[in-house]
Amino acid sequence: MSARQQLRIAAFSTAVVAFAAMSGSAFAQKKYDTGASDTEIKIGNIMPYSGPASAYGIIGKTEEAYFKMINDQGGINGRKIKFITYDDAYSPPKAVEQVRKLVESDEVLVVFNPLGTPSNTAIQKYLNSKKIPQLFVATGATKWNDAKDFPWTIGWQPSYQSEARIYAQYLLKEKPDAKIAILYQNDDFGKDYLKGTLDGLGDKAKTMVIAQESYEVSEPTIDSHIVKLKATGADVLMIYATPKFGAQTVKKTAEIEWKPLQIMTNVSASVGSVMKPAGFDNSQGVLSAAYAKDGADPQWDNDPGMKKWVAFLDKYMPGANKTDGSLVYGYGVAQTLVKTLQMCGDDLTRANVMKQAASLKDFEPDTLLPGVKINTSATDFAPIAQLQMQRFKGEKWDLFGPVFSGDVSN
């Protein structure tokens, strides 16, 4: 046989095999990548169950309980979810090690909701080079919405910059002559907010923002910063701080009888773990923005979505502290994954999971605010980009005004 003949035969047989494969899939339409089968879908996850951010570990536990409920209800298109979750202690090197283990040894289909900006940054290149979906990451950094450079990574919650832009829009409209002081945590989280605010104010930023003050997480109290900001004569205080410092700020401004309009980041808007410790008296009139319902807020007692959430907690996580926002978060993001996997049908390849994650249309998980919808597309990898302004009154947040969109692309 000549070389040309050999080639021809090879080409012909390839075509036959390809045809057979195509027609086969036309009958069964079942396609799997590693980690999925007729009976099971393996989902990997890393969470800080120990270490400085271990408070968020409850998110992983909520997701595990949620998938147990889904399995008890028959699973997804007949397949059970096997949720494998490891502790990364909020440490990037450990995150890399655990994700490698998930991929190489547990052979998961996707890595779902890994938590923390540092950990996600550490595993992003690895997962993208192996073409494994890094689905619905649990961080509000803006950089996850980058479908062009990192087509295997997608965010979930509104980015910090989107949120900050909404505050800027609000101030430009309602208080155009505001003298703004910004207090922010000196890290990626705080700086994202700072940038969003300044970008959102645009040309006005130079005249409106009269003070920018940063604090370090290691400081026991931030009293000194508040005293300094009060001296600037600002009448709006943006609080871009984590819960403990957010509560300290609200309490301290009341103690020194400084009464600016306070705007609190959504990260620290929890009734149970920020406003209550800061004192309800001190918290009156504080503004914030929200995208999810607050489990400690009685206004949702008769909400059908939150009733499902409560029923889930009572059965699968008895004794859970309902004021913990992580329970609302974990439920909502787990529901989004289940929706995505349902949309995949019998085509459980990684490419299709990613395609479906980027094709969510007006999806409303039970725990999101009415009107806030999840939308993604091949170029929009920021599932939630809407928030609504809210004002603290009595012992709860009162939502007001329209649902704003603060889309920021990278």
Next chain:
Amino acid sequence: MELFTNQVLAGIATGAIYACMALAVVMIYQAIDHLNFAQGEMAMFSTFMAWQMMQWGVPYWAAFVITLVLSFVGGIVIERLLFKPLAKAPILTNVAGFIALFAIVNSVAGLIWDFTIKQFPTPFGSAPFLGSQLISTHQAGMIGVTLLLLALLFFFFRFTRIGLAMRAAATLPESARLVGINTSWMIALGWGMAAAIGSIAGMLIAPVVFLEPNMMGGVLIYGFAAAVLGGLSSPLGAVIGGFLVGIFENLVGTYIPGAGNELKLPIALALIVIVLVVKPSGLFGHTVIKRV
């Protein structure tokens, strides 16, 4: 000028937090000649116990006293179970023990009470103190309690038999044993007292920084710094050191443009190093002369 006064006052208020913790640090140093890295976590745990009792309906002062007693006993138990066996071990082994204790106490507290911040009541109220908007009655009360503790400690170490015995056991264990002092129990007593003082510090600090398992992380670093600055062997020095660190930190943050805010802790610590170079035993510490 007003900003200056305000920052000094705010510094004194924060300094009271450091001073309180520094007292506990000095207490343990007097007893065992080491710094206990788990000191802050033990104080945090005590505070959680007080909080839990109040959740169960125990009134503030009852919870305060019970916590004090429990912490004292707890400190002794920890010493008997964990550190007595390590007494003859090299110092690094002890340090490893302290760090292990730190991690264990922190995680156990998180497991029992979770990591969301909790409000802790204050017996002094939080209205402005004497019309000043910068110091609340709580912070004024805290300064008062710190000074009272200081006076008690001074009296204890200077005038009581047991206080004198403890000092002897820490500085000259051999001679102390020869005159019939049970040095081993003196060390246990030191642990108990340090734990009790720590619990007071915790209960005073919690209303300001809020109660959560990591609440003492930053405070302990400043407490150490204050104690070292004032002199590890002097309770008075520790308290003054605490106030100095608090005030200095605020002034650096306010008046050094640009870097001040981000570098205020390093700059404050650098100052401490300079003081120690000039006066190695701290501002108020006395030099320990060891015979070779």
